[in-house]
Structures are given as C-alpha cells and as structure tokens.
Amino acid sequence: MELHLTTPIVFFDLETTGTSISKDRIVEISLLKIYPDGRVEQRTARVNPGMPIPPKASAIHGITDEDVKDSPSFKEIARELTRFLEGCDLAGYNSNRFDIPLLVEELLRAGMDFDARKRRFVDVQTIFHKMEQRTLSAAYRFYCGKELDNAHSAAADTKATYEVLKAQLDRYENLENDITSLSKFSAQGEIIDFAGLVSYNDKREEIFNFGKYKGIPVVQVFKDDPGYFSWILNGDFPLYSKKILTEIKLRAAGLLR
Secondary structure, three states: OOOOOOOOEEEEEEEEOOOOOOOOOEEEEEEEEEOOOOOEEEEEEEOEOOOOOOHHHHHHHOOOHHHHOOOOEHHHHHHHHHHHHOOOEEEEOOHHHHHHHHHHHHHHHOOOOOOHHHOOEEEHHHHHHHHOOOOHHHHHHHHHOOOOOOOOOHHHHHHHHHHHHHHHHHHOOOOOOOHHHHHHHHOOOOOOOOOOOEEEOOOOOEEEOOHHHOOOEHHHHHHHOOHHHHHHHOOOOOHHHHHHHHHHHHHHOOOOO
8 A cells, every 4th residue: 555645754764883862873874755646765875973883783784884984974964864854754663762863863963953843753663563563574574475685774674664664554454544643653652852851741741751850840840940951951861852951941931932
C-alpha cells in the first residue's frame, strides 16, 4: 500500500559514533524523501564527526576514521540538509528515541533552528513493537518476506524502513494510512523535548520529569529556584531540551508569545 501524503515525508537513518544524544556525532546520514505525488528522492552522505569513531561503533556500521577523514563536517552540510527537510514530516526506525533527537542536536550545534512542534514523526519500530515485537531485520523478513542485506548501512536501513511501513499498512486494517494518525500511534507520548525532561500534567502545564523537582511546574521551579535554570544551561543536557526550557522561561517573563 502506498502512503497517503499531504506533505512530503523523509525516512532517514543515522550511523553514529555512539548512543549518547548530547555527546555523540553523526558519521553517515541517509534520507529517502517521498512526495505526495509518489516521486522519490534519496540522498546519502558520510560525515566527519570531528572525533574518533570508537571501534565498537565501527564494528556495527563498518565506518572508520579513515572512511570519513575527507568527508565534510555536519556543519558544512547542515544548511543544505535543512532545506531538504523543510516542510517535511520525518519517519524512521527507533527514530523518536534516537535518530530525531540526535539529528536535532547536530542541527542546533550547526546553528540551524528546528522546531519539533511543527513536524509529525512516524516511528516504524514503535508500530512494529506494538503489533509484533521484533528487530528491523525481523520486521523486514516478517512484513516484506525479504532478508535485510547490509543491515546497519544507513541507506539499506532507510529503504527497508520505508518498505516495512507500507507493508504494515497492508497488513493492519486498523492502521490508518494517514501521517497524523501514524504519528500519534507511533508516539511514546506527546513530545515537548525529545529527552523527556519536560512533560505535561493534567492541567497542560509543563512540568519537570526528572530530578528533585520531578512533577513540579517548570515556571514555578524557575521562580522559586532561579539558579536551577542556570544549572541546566551549564549542564550536560541536550541542546533541544535547553531550547524548550529557555522558551518556557522567556514566555513566563512575558518576553515570548
């Protein structure tokens, strides 16, 4: 079944130096852009992460320091990448928990703004786990009847993810062929910040979701303990989380609407 699209959607996959959203970097990115009229555009790029690629990471995706020594930095490709993603929804495999948060961190480090609240995200792994509980290779075998060659190659994983989503739509009658519906179904909760540091309470107030102020409204914490905001800004927290908390603080001060 082909996707019913009103706006383009980009399936993407990252290969990285590790699994830390705030510390690790992208070494390869592959994007598969699907247009509402059915056109398909794919791009894949190696990236010099500006740091050594750990042997454990290279053992998974096969990319070494030598492979990326002459590749551009992420900052060098960030503007073109931002243009490619403009107006698009995003989809991937385990993308809500890892690929999207890490991509956003890289974009912010490169000076490119990104507002998750203007996008819809479809995580094919979440759909798969809610329906069947498997890995991407197993999902590809289960839904598409094919073996996933070159697993952990960004391009292969990206194309497989796109095929799996279409096969899921064929298989499950209760799965709506609509990006808004798929985004809601594959979400792990409403996104405020990808790291899950901030969530909503039943009054739709932003509250902290960690630490000593867990469950307490962010605005109240910043009022009662002004130093907490500075502690977060200077701490090892994701840039996107800092961006969201800064917006809340500015809005509370009447400086942002």
